Amino acid sequence: MTTESQVRQEPSLLTTLEDLGLRKTSARYAVTSRIENGSDAFTAEELCRQLPEVGRATVYRTIRHLVDAGALCKLPILDGAPMYSIARVEHHHHTICSKCGAVGEFRHSTVERVMRSLAKEIDGQITGHKMEIFITCNSCLASESDSSSDA
Amino acid sequence: MTTESQVRQEPSLLTTLEDLGLRKTSARYAVTSRIENGSDAFTAEELCRQLPEVGRATVYRTIRHLVDAGALCKLPILDGAPMYSIARVEHHHHTICSKCGAVGEFRHSTVERVMRSLAKEIDGQITGHKMEIFITCNSCLASESDSSSDA
DNA sequence: CTCAGTGCAAATATTTTGCACTATG
DNA sequence: CATAGTGCAAAATATTTGCACTGAG
Numbered sequence: 001m002t003t004e005s006q007v008r009q010e011p012s013l014l015t016t017l018e019d020l021g022l023r024k025t026s027a028r029y030a031v032t033s034r035i036e037n038g039s040d041a042f043t044a045e046e047l048c049r050q051l052p053e054v055g056r057a058t059v060y061r062t063i064r065h066l067v068d069a070g071a072l073c074k075l076p077i078l079d080g081a082p083m084y085s086i087a088r089v090e091h092h093h094h095t096i097c098s099k100c101g102a103v104g105e106f107r108h109s110t111v112e113r114v115m116r117s118l119a120k121e122i123d124g125q126i127t128g129h130k131m132e133i134f135i136t137c138n139s140c141l142a143s144e145s146d147s148s149s150d151a
Numbered sequence: 152m153t154t155e156s157q158v159r160q161e162p163s164l165l166t167t168l169e170d171l172g173l174r175k176t177s178a179r180y181a182v183t184s185r186i187e188n189g190s191d192a193f194t195a196e197e198l199c200r201q202l203p204e205v206g207r208a209t210v211y212r213t214i215r216h217l218v219d220a221g222a223l224c225k226l227p228i229l230d231g232a233p234m235y236s237i238a239r240v241e242h243h244h245h246t247i248c249s250k251c252g253a254v255g256e257f258r259h260s261t262v263e264r265v266m267r268s269l270a271k272e273i274d275g276q277i278t279g280h281k282m283e284i285f286i287t288c289n290s291c292l293a294s295e296s297d298s299s300s301d302a
Numbered sequence: 303c304t305c306a307g308t309g310c311a312a313a314t315a316t317t318t319t320g321c322a323c324t325a326t327g
Numbered sequence: 328c329a330t331a332g333t334g335c336a337a338a339a340t341a342t343t344t345g346c347a348c349t350g351a352g
Contacts, residue, residue: 023326023331045316055334060317076227081316095273108269114261115284122246123255124288131282133266137275174351176307196341206309211342232341 012036013086016071017062027054031062041075041085041103075103075132093131099140106133163187164237167222168213178205182213192226192236192247192254226254226283244282250291257284 013032048059066072075083095104164183199210217223226234246255
C-alpha cells in the first residue's frame with residue numbers, strides 16, 4: 001500500500017508462540033489462524049465472538065503473548081477497546097480510516113529523521129514513538145461521493 | 152518546554168464550558184479547577200478520587216464536554232485507562248515519560264511537513280494525525296543514575 | 303418555577319484471575 | 328505422567344445510564 005510494498009509471508013503467529021517456548025495447542029492454533037485469516041484489525045472481544053470454542057481468557061492471554069513478542073500491534077483506539085493488527089513491517093506507523101476502521105501500515109524514513117531533530121528540543125531521552133494518521137480511505141471516499149449531501 | 156515556549160493564560164476550563172452553553176455549576180467549578188491546579192495528566196478515576204464530593208458520572212460527563220470542545224486532550228495509554236491533559240497549544244503532540252508518566256506538549260513544524268509529504272503515499276485522504284513520543288524525562292534520568300544498578 | 307444538571311446505584315464493557323480439569327510433549 | 332495450558336465463572340476495573348432530586352437562571 002505504501003513505502004514498503006509487499007512484505008508477505010510473515011512467519012505464522014503460531015510459530016512466533018513456539019519460539020517463545022510455548023506449546024502448540026489447538027486453542028492457540030485457532031486464535032492465531034483466525035487472526036491471520038481475518039480482517040486486518042480486530043478487538044479482543046471480536047476475536048472471542050468469532051471463536052466461541054476458545055475461552056475468553058485464552059484469547060486474551062494469546063493476544064498478550066503476541067503483543068509482547070512484537071508480532072501484534074496494539075492500537076489505542078480513543079473510544080472503546082484497543083484494536084490489534086499483525087505487525088508486518090519492523091518499525092512502522094498506522095493509518096486508521098475514521099469511517100470504516102480499516103488499518104494500514106506504513107514506514108517513512110522522514111518520520112525517523114524528524115525524531116532525531118526533535119531530540120534536542122525534548123526535555124529527556126527519547127525511548128520510542130508512535131504515530132497514527134487518521135484518514136478517510138479511498139473506498140469510503142468513493143461511497144461518500146454517492147450520497148453527495150455534503151454541506 | 153519546547154518550540155512554543157510560554158503560552159500561559161489559557162481561558163479557564165469553566166469558561167470553555169460556558170461557551171458551550173452549559174451552566175456554571177459548583178460541580179463543574181470543582182472539576183475544572185481541580186484539573187487546572189492538578190498535575191499535568193490524569194485519569195478519570197484519579198479525578199473522581201480527588202473529588203469525592205462530585206459524582207463519578209458528573210466527572211466523566213464534564214471530561215467528555217471538555218474533550219469535545221478541544222480543551223482537553225485524551226491520551227490513549229496502552230495499558231490502563233486513558234489520560235487527559237489540558238490542551239495549551241492549538242495542534243500539538245505529546246511526550247510521555249515511561250517512568251513517571253509526566254506528559255509534555257510540543258509542536259514542531261517538521262512534523263506537519265512530513266504529513267504533507269506522506270499524503271501522496273497514503274491510500275486515502277488524511278484527516279488528522281497523532282504522535283506520541285515516549286521518553287525518560289530528565290528527573291527520572293537523574294534518579295536513575297543514583298541507583299546505578301543498570302544492566 | 304423549570305428544566306439542565308447532579309448523585310447514586312445499577313448496568314454495561316473490558317480485562318484479569320482463581321481453580322479444577324485436560325492434553326501436550 | 329507432569330505440568331503448561333484451558334475453560335469457566337467470578338472479580339477487578341472502567342465507563343455509561345436511568346432516575347428521582349436539586350439548584351441555576
